[in-house]
Amino acid sequence: MPRFSIIVPSHGVAGRLSQALDSVLAQSYGDFELIPVCDGPDAPASDVTAGYAERDTRVAPVHSPPSAGLAGARNTGMRAATGTYLLFLDGDDVLAPGALAALDARLTQTGDVDVLYAEHERVPWWEGEPTNPGALLLPRTPEGAFTPDQVPRLTGVQLPAWSAAYRRAFLTDRRLRFPDGHFTDVGFGGLVALRAEKAAVLREAVVRHLVRRQGSRLSLPGEHQLQLLDQVELVLTHAAEIGLDDERSVPLFDHLFGAVLKTAAHPRRLTTGRRAFFRRASRLYRRHRPAGFRIPAGSLGVQHRLLASGAYAAFHALRGANQSAVRVLEAVPRPQGLRTRLRYRRALHRPIDPNLAVYCAYWGRGYTCNPAAIHAKARELAPHIRSVFLVEPDQAHTVPKDIDYAVIGSAKYWDVLARAKYLVNNANFADAVVKREGSVHLSTQHGTPLKKMGVDQATYPVVAAATGSFAKLLARVDRWDYNLTSNRHSTEMWERAFPAAHETLEYGYPRNDVYYTATADDVARVRRELGVPEGKTAVLYAPTHRDYHTGFETGLDLEAFCEEAGEDVVVLLRAHYFYDRGRTRNTGRIIDVTAHRSAEDVCLAADALVTDYSSIMFDYANLDRPMVVYVDDWDVYRETRGVYFDLMELPPGPVARTPEELARVFRDGSWAGPESTAARAAFRERFCQFDDGRASERVVRRVLLGEPPEAIPPVIPLAERLPAPAATTLARS
Numbered sequence: 001m002p003r004f005s006i007i008v009p010s011h012g013v014a015g016r017l018s019q020a021l022d023s024v025l026a027q028s029y030g031d032f033e034l035i036p037v038c039d040g041p042d043a044p045a046s047d048v049t050a051g052y053a054e055r056d057t058r059v060a061p062v063h064s065p066p067s068a069g070l071a072g073a074r075n076t077g078m079r080a081a082t083g084t085y086l087l088f089l090d091g092d093d094v095l096a097p098g099a100l101a102a103l104d105a106r107l108t109q110t111g112d113v114d115v116l117y118a119e120h121e122r123v124p125w126w127e128g129e130p131t132n133p134g135a136l137l138l139p140r141t142p143e144g145a146f147t148p149d150q151v152p153r154l155t156g157v158q159l160p161a162w163s164a165a166y167r168r169a170f171l172t173d174r175r176l177r178f179p180d181g182h183f184t185d186v187g188f189g190g191l192v193a194l195r196a197e198k199a200a201v202l203r204e205a206v207v208r209h210l211v212r213r214q215g216s217r218l219s220l221p222g223e224h225q226l227q228l229l230d231q232v233e234l235v236l237t238h239a240a241e242i243g244l245d246d247e248r249s250v251p252l253f254d255h256l257f258g259a260v261l262k263t264a265a266h267p268r269r270l271t272t273g274r275r276a277f278f279r280r281a282s283r284l285y286r287r288h289r290p291a292g293f294r295i296p297a298g299s300l301g302v303q304h305r306l307l308a309s310g311a312y313a314a315f316h317a318l319r320g321a322n323q324s325a326v327r328v329l330e331a332v333p334r335p336q337g338l339r340t341r342l343r344y345r346r347a348l349h350r351p352i353d354p355n356l357a358v359y360c361a362y363w364g365r366g367y368t369c370n371p372a373a374i375h376a377k378a379r380e381l382a383p384h385i386r387s388v389f390l391v392e393p394d395q396a397h398t399v400p401k402d403i404d405y406a407v408i409g410s411a412k413y414w415d416v417l418a419r420a421k422y423l424v425n426n427a428n429f430a431d432a433v434v435k436r437e438g439s440v441h442l443s444t445q446h447g448t449p450l451k452k453m454g455v456d457q458a459t460y461p462v463v464a465a466a467t468g469s470f471a472k473l474l475a476r477v478d479r480w481d482y483n484l485t486s487n488r489h490s491t492e493m494w495e496r497a498f499p500a501a502h503e504t505l506e507y508g509y510p511r512n513d514v515y516y517t518a519t520a521d522d523v524a525r526v527r528r529e530l531g532v533p534e535g536k537t538a539v540l541y542a543p544t545h546r547d548y549h550t551g552f553e554t555g556l557d558l559e560a561f562c563e564e565a566g567e568d569v570v571v572l573l574r575a576h577y578f579y580d581r582g583r584t585r586n587t588g589r590i591i592d593v594t595a596h597r598s599a600e601d602v603c604l605a606a607d608a609l610v611t612d613y614s615s616i617m618f619d620y621a622n623l624d625r626p627m628v629v630y631v632d633d634w635d636v637y638r639e640t641r642g643v644y645f646d647l648m649e650l651p652p653g654p655v656a657r658t659p660e661e662l663a664r665v666f667r668d669g670s671w672a673g674p675e676s677t678a679a680r681a682a683f684r685e686r687f688c689q690f691d692d693g694r695a696s697e698r699v700v701r702r703v704l705l706g707e708p709p710e711a712i713p714p715v716i717p718l719a720e721r722l723p724a725p726a727a728t729t730l731a732r733s
Contacts, residue, residue, distance in 0.1 A: 002058075004032040004100060005083030005168070009073035011066055013091035014044035014488070015495035016210070021052050021059070023094035029101040035080055036061045036091075037073040044488050044506075045091070071178035071188075074161070078177065081168060085116075088162045092210045096121070099206035103165050110145040110200040114170040115192055117154075118202040120163045122209050132205055134163055141201045148196060148248065155244075156251025158189045158259075162207050166192065182224040183231045186259065190235030190252065194242060212499060220501065221271045228263055229280050232256045236288040249290040257285060261303050264315070275312055282310040340414060344432070347418030352438050357387045357422035357704065360429065362446065364392035364408045367399050368597055369426045370444035370484065373510030375403075377696035382704045388416045398597060422704060428476040435479040442703050443483045443502070444510070447615030448490050448687055451544075452642035454497030460642045474500070482703060484509065486618070487689040493644050505702065508695030508715065514600050515622040516693030518724035526605045527727055531591055532570060538727070539565070539666070540593075540606035542574045543630075544614035546637070556630065556659055562589040564663030574602055574616075607726050608671060610662070613637060617652055618687045623723045626672045627653040627680060630662050652683035684718065692716040 006024055010017050017036070024034050034056075036049040040063050049061040064076040074088055085107070089095060107116060119134030139153045148155060161178070171177075174195045179187035235256065239249060260281050263269050270277055285307050295304045306315040357378065359371040367375075367389055375387050389405045390413060391398070399405045406412040417423070417433055426446040435441065452460060454477070455470055480502040485491045486509040494504070532538045541558065558571050575594040593602045603609070603619065608626040611617050617627055629651045637643075648655060653676045656662035665671045692715050701707040 002031050002033045002083040003029075003104060004085050004087055004165070005035060005077075005081035006032055006087045006089055006095075007035045007037065007074055007077030007081065008089045008091050009037045009064075009070055009077070010043075010045035010049070010091040011039055011070070011073065013495070014048055015492035016092040017045050017048050020089055020091050020094055021049070023096075024089070025052070025056060025058075026097070027095060027100045028098060029104055030058075031104075032058060032100060033081070033083055034059045035077045037064050037077045039063070039066050044491050047488050048492075069180070069182070069184070071180050071184040074178045074184075078168075078171065084168060085165045086168050086171065087165050089207065090162060090209070092212065093162065094208045094210075096206055096208055102202060102204050103206060106200065106202045107165070111198075112167060113145045113198045113200045114167050114196040116165040116200050116202055117157075117159060118163055118165070118207075119205040120160070120207040120209055121205045122211050124211050130208065134159060134205065135203070138201050138203070145198050145200045147198060148193065151199075152247040153251045154199065155193045155248040156253075156255040158186060158193075158255055160209070161185045161188055162209070164192075170196070179231060179234055181230055182227040186228065186256070187231035187234050190231070190256070191238060193252070194235070194239055194244065221268045223273065225263055225269045226273055226277055228260065229277065229284065232260060233284055236284065240288065246290045246292040250293050253288060253290055253293055257281075257304070257307070260285075261300070261307065264307070265303060274316070278307070278312045278315060279310060282307050282312075343411060344414045344418055347415050348434060348436065350419055352421050352436060353386075353419045354421045355385050356416065356420045357385050357424065358390060358406075358416050358420040359387060360390040360425045360427070363427055364390055364395060366391055366395040366597060367403060369446050369599075370510045371424050371426055373513060373696045374424055374442075374444065374699050377510065377700045378704055381697065381700045385422070385704055388412075388420075390416075424703075428473075429479070431472055431476065433479070440703060441479045441481050442699070443477075443480045444699075445484055445490070445494070448486060448618035449493045449497070450613050450615060450643055450645070450647060451637075452497070452644065453493070455499065456493075456497045457642065460640065474498075477502075484699065486512065486691050486695075487687045489644070489687060505699065506690050506715075507698040507702070507712070508690035508692060509619070510696035510699055511600055512619055512622050512691040513693045513696050514604070515619075515691070515724055516721055518604055520725045520727075523604050523724060523727050526601045530572065530593055530596065530602070530605050532572070532605055532727075535568070536570045537566075537568050537607045538570055538572055538591075538605055540572045540574060540602060540609045540611075540620075542609065542611045542614050542616045544612055546633075546641075556662070558590050559588055561659065561663055564660075565666035569666065572602060572606055574599070604724055605727070613641075613643075613647065619691075621652055621680065621684050622688050622691050623726070624680065624684065625723075625726055626676050627683075628662065628665055628671050628676075629653065629655045630657075631655065632657055650683065650686070651679055653679050688718060690715050692721050 008020055021034065021036065024032070036045065036059065038045040038049055038061055040046065046061065049059065052059040053061055060080065062076055062080045064073040078086060103116065103118070107113070110116070117138060119132055119138065121130040121132050123130045137157050137159060139151060139157070141151050141154070176188070176191055176195060178184045235252070239252060244252070264278055264281060289308070295301045303315065359375050361369040361371045375389070378385055378387065387404065389399055389403055390408055391405050393407050396405060396407055406416055417429070420439065422440050422442070423429060424442045424444060426444045454473065458470060477498045477500045480500060482505050483494055483498065483502050484505050484507060485494060491504055491506060527538065541556070558573065562569050562571060570589045570591060572591050572593045596602055599616065603616070603623060606625070608628065609617065609620045610628045610630050612629065612631050620627060629647065634648060654665045654670055656665055670676060694713050694716070698712050702709065702712055
């Protein structure tokens with residue numbers, strides 16, 4: 001059997017799971033088995049762990065449903081484990097280099113102890129300076145193994161479950177498992193401390209714990225906070241049953257009620273049931289208080305006395321003033337202009353309109369992208385919901401006549417933002433917008449990320465300077481209730497880029513529905529509107545924005561490309577939307593479609609795509625038409641902008657680095673050859689997972705109609721989808 005079994009629950013951390021697994025597999029000490037616990041075969045983490053299992057026989061994934069919680073996941077891993085010692089590692093944490101070797105060496109010194117406590121580092125989510133609370137929590141202990149009676153204070157040190165190694169036979173013999181519910185570490189750690197007969201300490205950090213920006217669920221408000229008392233009662237009742245002496249009962253009681261008071265006094269954790277929580281805690285306090293327990297001095301002692309006497313009114317008053325001040329500050333809206341602020345504040349005091357939805361795309365650039373697709377489907381499936389699109393003043397003329405809109409900054413704009421039940425955006429609403437209780441914010445995103453996004457941009461100076469305040473960015477992200485993704489890659493990367501507590505919807509991008517619903521007549525119509533000559537091969541050239549350029553530069557002589565590529569080739573030029581000036585610049589065989597309102601129409605019209613790092617490649621892949629990557633500055637872009645994966649390792653088609661190479665790809669037909677087809681198939685398998693023509697319907701049913709997840713139409717398998725037909729044949733001699 002292996003020396004160590006390392007159990008890694010993965011629910012909700014697929015974006016960082018690979019780092020956790022890599023940290024284990026990179027250990028210099030190799031006598032272990034690695035047991036990732038995934039929600040199920042179709043969960044995001046399963047895709048990650050499957051690859052590891054194929055490459056390393058020590059990786060053995062198991063499944064535990066999300067409904068079983070963290071306790072269920074860990075217990076499932078324990079049942080599958082065969083190692084002498086068990087270690088628990090959260091899926092977004094990492095083992096420190098040399099951790100397993102240090103644990104093995106210490107266990108060799110101490111012999112087979114029931115539990116080996118170790119230190120750990122807490123690493124801030126922004127990669128700030130780590131701290132080592134374990135070094136302060138662990139009392140001085142003997143050099144070798146010891147019994148709990150020798151170090152009574154250790155009974156009161158409740159380290160996280162991943163800050164120790166546990167002898168599997170000890171847990172099995174004592175029938176110890178993680179208690180159901182939240183705060184399971186409190187129950188498990190307390191029971192281990194009570195039942196262990198021999199322990200030891202390793203004064204070295206073995207785990208680097210990522211402190212998530214949104215905090216753990218245990219610090220968030222909700223009814224689950226009441227379950228802390230379940231775990232406290234479980235531990236104290238067991239201590240009474242085994243007749244734990246006062247010397248060990250005192251530190252245990254002190255630690256447990258320190259956590260209880262922290263929750264009872266916290267202004268936000270208990271949004272309801274505070275009085276019931278306090279009264280139950282008071283009963284537990286009086287029932288289990290050891291005879292030798294001495295109430296501490298200062299304000300903490302006051303809280304102890306009030307809890308012991310059951311004086312809820314006095315306890316509540318002690319914290320009330322600070323809570324009121326916080327609420328007042330947070331309730332003040334901050335749009336610019338006194339008259340606007342007053343109007344917006346008045347509107348915020350009016351009831352939310354349950355049948356009002358507000359949409360915005362690209363900071364007000366008009367009726368487009370995912371918000372427009374959702375709006376169109378909502379008119380069909382949820383006609384009772386009134387919709388208002390937000391647009392900049394110079395874009396108001398682009399909104400279809402039968403669609404209600406509000407100009408950004410107007411009185412109507414602030415009124416609908418204050419009262420709308422649903423707020424849908426593919427970017428973000430203004431900083432001044434208040435997230436009202438009962439409102440629903442949906443972030444639809446507007447592409448699949450190749451380049452670094454969100455807080456992942458922080459280490460790239462050029463991009464970070466343009467992004468502005470990351471604190472403000474995250475304040476906007478905190479308003480999201482849902483975030484939409486079109487593939488597992490996006491699910492994982494958005495989790496890293498936008499750390500918050502919203503729910504991810506793996507429903508696909510609504511704007512891409514048209515790639516499966518459009519007909520040959522639709523394609524022909526769009527080509528006529530764009531001016532594509534009949535019988536010509538239309539190549540869409542769509543380069544992205546460069547943060548290190550001050551303006552739009554194609555980097556390619558398009559007229560020369562047309563001459564070299566063949567007489568039947570025309571180019572549809574679509575610059576990044578940053579450079580949309582609302583006019584066309586057609587020359588010769590170049591058709592400028594930058595100002596065309598619909599990127600989806602442009603893609604339908606194109607027989608092939610040439611791009612660099614633009615996210616349009618992920619959307620266009622749904623059409624299963626040839627793509628060519630033209631990159632003459634990959635190394636500069638990768639170092640300056642940052643990327644999530646190496647596009648050169650997984651391109652959607654041929655890669656050209658010079659104009660001559662690009663022309664040759666089209667001249668010799670390799671742009672549509674078998675190698676191009678194979679590369680595109682692999683690319684589609686990875687990045688076209690959820691786009692199937694029904695994304696809009698799924699979003700409307702779940703978000704606007706409130707249907708449960710199990711009632712949402714499932715995603716159609718990739719092999720069963722039929723993309724819109726291309727206008728011209730792809731066969732070339």
